[in-house]
Amino acid sequence: MTRISDAFDRSLNTVAAWALGVLWVLPLAYAIWTAFHPAAYEARFDLFAPITFENFVKAWEAAPFARYFLNTFILVTLILACQFFLCTLAAYAFARFEFPGRNVLFALVLLQLLVMPDILIVENYKTMRFLDLVDTIPAIALPYIASGFGIFLLRQTFMTIPKELDEAARVEGASFLGVLWRVYIPLAKPTYLAYGLVSVSHHWNNFLWPLIVTNSVETRPVTVGLSVFSSIDSGIEWSVINAATLMTSGPLLIAFLLFQRQFVQSFMRAGIK
Amino acid sequence: MKATRFKRDWIHGWLLLLPAMVFLFAFTHIPAVTTLINSFYSTPRGQRPARFLGLDNYERMLADPVFWKVLWNNLWFALGTIPLSIALAIAMALWVNDKLAGRGFVRMAYFTPTVLPLIAVANIWLFFYTPGFGLFDQLTRGLFGWPASNYLGDPDTALNAIIVVTVWKEAGFFMIFYLAALQAIPVSLKEAAQIEGAGRWTIFWRITFPLLMPTTLFVSINAVINSFRLVDHIFILTDGGPDNASSLLLFYIYETAFRYWETGYAATLTVALLVLLSLLAIGQFFLFDRKVHYK
Secondary structure (H helix, E strand, C coil): HHHHHHHHHHHHHHHHHHHHHHHHHHHHHHHHHHCCCCHHHHCCCCCCCCCCCCCCCHHHHHHHEEEEEEHHHHHHHHHHHHHHHHHHHHHHHHHHCCCCCCCHHHHHHHCCCCCCCCCCEEEEEEEEHHHHCCHHHHHHHHHHHHHHHHHHHHHHHHHCCCCHEEEEEEEECHHHHHHHHHHHHHHHHHHHHHHHHHHHHHHHHCCCCHHCCCCCCCCCCHHHHHHHHCCCEEECCCHHHHHHHHHHHHHHHHHHCCCHHHHHHHHHHHHCC | HHHHHHHHHHHHHHHHHHHHHHHHHHHHHHHHHHHHCCCCCCEEEEEEECCCCCCCHHHHHHCCHHHHHHHHHHHHHHHHHHHHHHHHHHHHHHHHCCCCCCCHHHHHHHHHHHHEEEEEEHHHHHHCCCCCCHHHHHHHHHHHCCCCCCCCCCCCCCHHHHHHHHHHHHHCCCCHHHHHHHHHHHHHHHHHHCCCCCCCCHHHHHHHHHHHHHHHHHHHHHHHHHHCCCCCCHHCCCCCCCCCCCHHHHHHHHHHCCCCCHHHHHHHHHHHHHHHHHHHHHHHHHHHHHHCCCC
């Protein structure tokens, strides 16, 4: 009796899980479908509709997407490099040094998890105008490079590294920076990978702040470029907009499909600690 | 010897922290303080510098119907998105954690929206919601013979339409945290319960769900912050309209500051947002604190 009800229960769960899964991919599948078919099929589902790449060509030619991609690439690289540098040093200080004000400063770092630069757009814009950085890529990056989340994550990782390794390296004559470079950073590689993936996908997708602080083709990242492109809604076909949409999310999506396991594990690792 | 070691530790610690702290203060702490200061001043215009207004901006805010409107919208938005996406996230995590046929596909399906930019997500859904030939209208016409409806253009449905998009985007993200938590629960607990004759439902409510409480606290704090922070899709889907029916607090701050250039009043609105966020974070912490079972 229980075995039958158990099997029934299990199959019911499988069906529900699949139904939700199908529902969840539907929007994306539909966008892919329209992007690869002529505009005439965008509201008409036909399994044998001809496949075309024309929508992608049209979108690519209609707006300077190549430049937008370059901007986004520079942006995420800049942010990631600065975050790794700043967060590593700060995390090392919090994890292994005793100094007055440590707890207060750490609380201030954690405060950034609540009071994020995303919310302080008005004042940060004023700062950028004061620094004469409006409409530059560094202006998009600067508010995010000292990441409270990154510092916290790396500190937690550094604290799990046995002190004996640290002391052994010091006995061999390594300086405090040498110890960081030769002991802590190599052992924290998985955390760097996890944080890197989270950071890149976050800043690739970021929109509001770049929208505010950029106003030219030379600085706009793809998200802002896409919104500019699709808001001139006169005459652009849906299939072309969908092609542009897929294009902007494409690199991240492909990377995700290829490295699915690492992605999921990275987000998990970034989340639990 | 000991003393000099300490002194050197101090200096090393401070030096290591210095670069990060400079940027942290420059773009988080100082702006937060100047926001508070500027909220008491008028907006400087051209030759006219900012004047001290006292509480005028706050009085204006309390009398501003749009402020109350977006505040209510935001609360509805939070209530509509958070419990639903957390419930879905738990269900997703339980399913994906189980031995399920085609688990890889299902997990990918749940998680994919998370890697898409919110702007791209909005574009995809905008097409869904298009009156007449969008997918929703085609489905409802085909299945129930309903007439075309403008989900995003109708003040009654615009916010709900945005809630649907947000739940779709966020549930898979939260699933990851639950998945991690589920994998940390010892199997022996479940087995013991099974020997005692407990059903799956009982096991979930008596064992799994309580053990997931710390995750729920973490996820819900994240979700609350997100519900005040993520407004990207509004730009594409409704632009806050019709008549602010789908505008949220941060979107209103953006409009006030960068469309009407009223930075003084925008600072006041930002203070309201910061106060609200802090209260919610503290409140949640205490609410959950009694129920959370730490290991």
